[in-house]
Amino acid sequence: MRIAILTDIHANREAFEAVLSDVAARKLDRIICLGDIVGYGPDPVWCVERVMRLVDEGAFCIKGNHDSAVGRSDEHLNVTALRAINWTRPLLSEDHKTFLAGLPMRHEEGELLCVHASANDPADWIYVTNESSAMGSFRVSEARVILVGHRHVPALYSCDMGGRVKGQRVVAGMAMPLIRSRRWLGVVGSVGQPRDGVAQANYAILDLAQNELSFRRVPYDVQRTVGKLRAAGLPESLAMRLNWGT
Amino acid sequence: MMIRPSEGLEIDGFALGACLHKGGFATIWKVTHPDHAQAMVMKVPTILDGYDAPTIVGFEVEQMILPRLSGPYVPKLIAVGDFRVMPYVVTEEIEGNSLLALFDAAPLPLSELIETAARMTEAVHELHKQHVVHLDLKPANFLQRPTGEMVCIDFGLSRHDQLPDLLDEEFTIPMGTFPYIAPEQYLRQRDDLRSDIFALGAIIYEGATGKMPFGKPERLRAVRKRLWRDPVPPRAIDPRIPEWLQEIILRALEVDPARRYQSAAQMLFDLQHPSQVRLTERGRKMKQDGALAVWRRWRAMRKLRGFAPPAGMSAQISKAPVMMVAVDLSPEMEGLSLLLLLQVKRMLSSQPDARVACVNVIKTARIGIDPTTTEDGDHLHVSRLIALRAWAQDLDLPDERLTFTILEHSNPAQAIVEHAAKNQMDHIVMGARSHSASRRYLGSVSSQVVAESSCSVTVIRLPAVAAAEAA
Structure with missing residues (x-):
C-alpha cells in the first residue's frame, strides 16, 4: 500500500494537476490530503471541486487553517493571506463552503496520524519548525508515524526509545526508512506554494509495505499560475513566492 | 516487554536453533521458518538494561542500510523484528567461516x-x-x-x-x-x-x-x-x-x-x-x-x-572510473583509432582521476593452434603491445593511470565484455567500423559489446564521408 500525501494545495491548479498526474503515473493506491486546499492561489473553485471528487473516490482530506478561515472570520491570518481569503470567499458556492467546514481536524488509521499543523493542538495551527516544536506532537500521540503540513517546507523528525527528538536530513526523491525502533514525524512540503527554495510542487509518498517515506518534487507550469494570480489582482508578493519557491 | 532470545524460542514464525556466535554486541542464531526453505541466521542485539545507545543505534543503522543492498557481496535480508518485542534481523546464512x-x-x-x-x-x-x-x-x-x-x-x-x-x-x-x-x-x-x-x-x-x-x-x-x-x-x-x-x-x-x-x-x-x-x-x-x-x-x-x-x-566513484578503451589497430582503421583517441581525451578532461585501460584483441581461429604458443604468436603479441603504447602516447597520462592489455579470443566482442566485467570497468569506449551489408547480417563487434556488456559503452563512428575516403 502506497499513499500519496498532499498538503497545502492553496488553489494552485497547475501544481495540483502536475502532482495528481505524478501520483497516477506511479500508480499510488490512495491519496490523503492534509488540508489548505484554498488560500493564496487563483483557482480555489477548481481545486475544491477536484478534492471533493477525490474524496468521493476514496481519498481522505482534513482541514487546514485557510479552509477553516473561509467559513469563519476569527481565524488568525496574516495580511496577505487574509486578502487572498477575502478574494476567495465570494467565489465559493454553499456546497464548497459546507464541504470545507465539514472537513475533520485529524485522521487516524493504524499506526498513522494525520493533522494539518501539529498533533499537540491542531486548532492552534502551530508550526513544526524544529526539534522542540516537533516534540509536542510526539508527546500527545502514540502514533508511530505522524504526518503534518502547514509549514510548506519538507522535514523529518524521529523520536527514539529514550524520547529524544532528532531532525533528519531529507533528500528529495530518496526514500527514508521509518525504522521501527523510533517514531516519526514527517512535515510534508506544499503542493501549491513551496517554500523550500525550489519552484516545484512538493508531496510525499508513504509506503506502508516498505515502511518508507519519500519526499517528491514535481515541476509544474509556474508562469501560468503566476499569470492568473496577477490577472486576479492578488498581492504581487504571492506571485514572487511562486517564482522563487520561497 | 522485551523477549530475550534462547534456543527453541519461536518468534514471527522463526524457530531459533543453536546459538552460532556470542559477541559483545549481538548473538547470532540459526533459524528456520516454514515459509523459507533456505538456511538462515538471526542476529539479535544484546541490549543492556535501560537505554543502551551504541548497540541500539548501530542496529538501527544496519536496519536502514541492509534493505537497500543487493547482489552476491552482501547477505540477503529476509526479515526485521519489532523493536518493542525483540529486535532482530534475519539474513541468509553464508556457508563457510569468516576470514x-x-x-x-x-x-x-x-x-x-x-x-x-x-x-x-x-x-x-x-x-x-x-x-x-x-x-x-x-x-x-x-x-x-x-x-x-x-x-x-x-x-x-x-x-x-x-x-x-x-x-x-x-x-x-x-x-x-x-x-x-x-x-x-x-x-x-x-x-x-x-x-x-x-x-x-x-x-x-x-x-x-x-x-x-x-x-x-x-x-x-x-x-x-x-x-x-x-x-x-x-x-x-x-x-x-x-x-x-x-x-x-x-x-x-x-x-x-x-x-x-x-x-x-x-x-x-x-x-x-x-x-x-x-x-x-x-x-x-x-x-x-x-x-x-x-x-x-x-x-x-x-x-x-x-x-x-x-x-x-x-x-x-564517477570521478575516478576505470575506462576501458578497445583499440582496433588495423591499418584501414587508422582514421577511427585517431577519432577514438580524441574522444578519450575529451572524456579525460571531465574525469580527471580516470584510469584508462587500453585493450587490443588478437582474433584467434576458433579451432587451431593458439598463436601465443608459436614464435609468430609471440611476435604478434609484442608488436601489438608496442602499437598500443604508441597509440596512447598522445593521451599524456602518467604510467600509473594507464595500462595495456592484449587479449586473445576467437570472439573479440566476448573478450572485451569478459575483460570489462572481470576488472569492474565502468565504461567501455570503442570504435565501430562503418556500415556494410555483411556486418548488418553477421553483427558487428561493437553491437555485440553494447548488447552484452553490463557497463556503459560509447561507440565512436567515422562520419560516412570520411569513411568512404578512408576506404
Whole structure:
C-alpha cells in the first residue's frame, strides 16, 4: 500500500494537476490530503471541486487553517493571506463552503496520524519548525508515524526509545526508512506554494509495505499560475513566492 | 516487554536453533521458518538494561542500510523484528567461516593472499557503488561464499550516502576497529569511501606480514599516532613480499585520503595486474621514515581537524572510473583509432582521476593452434603491445593511470565484455567500423559489446564521408 500525501494545495491548479498526474503515473493506491486546499492561489473553485471528487473516490482530506478561515472570520491570518481569503470567499458556492467546514481536524488509521499543523493542538495551527516544536506532537500521540503540513517546507523528525527528538536530513526523491525502533514525524512540503527554495510542487509518498517515506518534487507550469494570480489582482508578493519557491 | 532470545524460542514464525556466535554486541542464531526453505541466521542485539545507545543505534543503522543492498557481496535480508518485542534481523546464512581464522594464520601464501585481497576489494567496490561506506572492514567482517564471492557483513557502523547518519548525530567519539580504522575516521569524518581503502590496506598488510601495520592499539589516543607514524614496510618484515604488493599496500595506507587509491576498482585493477603497478619509493622502501620526517609530519598533523572533504560518494566513484578503451589497430582503421583517441581525451578532461585501460584483441581461429604458443604468436603479441603504447602516447597520462592489455579470443566482442566485467570497468569506449551489408547480417563487434556488456559503452563512428575516403 502506497499513499500519496498532499498538503497545502492553496488553489494552485497547475501544481495540483502536475502532482495528481505524478501520483497516477506511479500508480499510488490512495491519496490523503492534509488540508489548505484554498488560500493564496487563483483557482480555489477548481481545486475544491477536484478534492471533493477525490474524496468521493476514496481519498481522505482534513482541514487546514485557510479552509477553516473561509467559513469563519476569527481565524488568525496574516495580511496577505487574509486578502487572498477575502478574494476567495465570494467565489465559493454553499456546497464548497459546507464541504470545507465539514472537513475533520485529524485522521487516524493504524499506526498513522494525520493533522494539518501539529498533533499537540491542531486548532492552534502551530508550526513544526524544529526539534522542540516537533516534540509536542510526539508527546500527545502514540502514533508511530505522524504526518503534518502547514509549514510548506519538507522535514523529518524521529523520536527514539529514550524520547529524544532528532531532525533528519531529507533528500528529495530518496526514500527514508521509518525504522521501527523510533517514531516519526514527517512535515510534508506544499503542493501549491513551496517554500523550500525550489519552484516545484512538493508531496510525499508513504509506503506502508516498505515502511518508507519519500519526499517528491514535481515541476509544474509556474508562469501560468503566476499569470492568473496577477490577472486576479492578488498581492504581487504571492506571485514572487511562486517564482522563487520561497 | 522485551523477549530475550534462547534456543527453541519461536518468534514471527522463526524457530531459533543453536546459538552460532556470542559477541559483545549481538548473538547470532540459526533459524528456520516454514515459509523459507533456505538456511538462515538471526542476529539479535544484546541490549543492556535501560537505554543502551551504541548497540541500539548501530542496529538501527544496519536496519536502514541492509534493505537497500543487493547482489552476491552482501547477505540477503529476509526479515526485521519489532523493536518493542525483540529486535532482530534475519539474513541468509553464508556457508563457510569468516576470514578471521584465515588471517589468524597470517602471513598467508602470496597467491592466496592476492586472490583473497582481490575478492575483498571487489566486494568493497560493489558496496561503494551502492552508496555505502562500510567503515568497519576487518577479516571478521568478510565471509566467502562457496562460489568464491566475498560477502561483507555487519553494517552497524556503516554510512549510506543518501540516508541520515544516525551515528554521527549520536556520538562524539570515533568508532571502528582500532587496528584498521583510517586517520580520517579518527577525525570523525564518516563520508569517505577511501576510509575503506585504508582498511583494506591494513588487512592486506596483516595477511602479508602476520602483523598489524599500527599494532593493536587499545586506547583511542594510540590510534591518533597513525596520522604521522608510518608502518614498518612489509618487505622489511619479509623481503619475499614483492615490491609491487608493498606499493599497493602502502598506497592504500597513505595518511591523506587524496594520496590513496581513489576507488576500490582502481586498487582491484592493480591487484589483478601486478606487472603494471608503477613502483615508487613506497614500493621500494625497506625501513620506516626517519625521526626528522616523522617529526615534520607530527608538526603538520597534530592540529589537523580533518582532511579535504570528499565529493559525494557517487561523485567520488564517477570521478575516478576505470575506462576501458578497445583499440582496433588495423591499418584501414587508422582514421577511427585517431577519432577514438580524441574522444578519450575529451572524456579525460571531465574525469580527471580516470584510469584508462587500453585493450587490443588478437582474433584467434576458433579451432587451431593458439598463436601465443608459436614464435609468430609471440611476435604478434609484442608488436601489438608496442602499437598500443604508441597509440596512447598522445593521451599524456602518467604510467600509473594507464595500462595495456592484449587479449586473445576467437570472439573479440566476448573478450572485451569478459575483460570489462572481470576488472569492474565502468565504461567501455570503442570504435565501430562503418556500415556494410555483411556486418548488418553477421553483427558487428561493437553491437555485440553494447548488447552484452553490463557497463556503459560509447561507440565512436567515422562520419560516412570520411569513411568512404578512408576506404
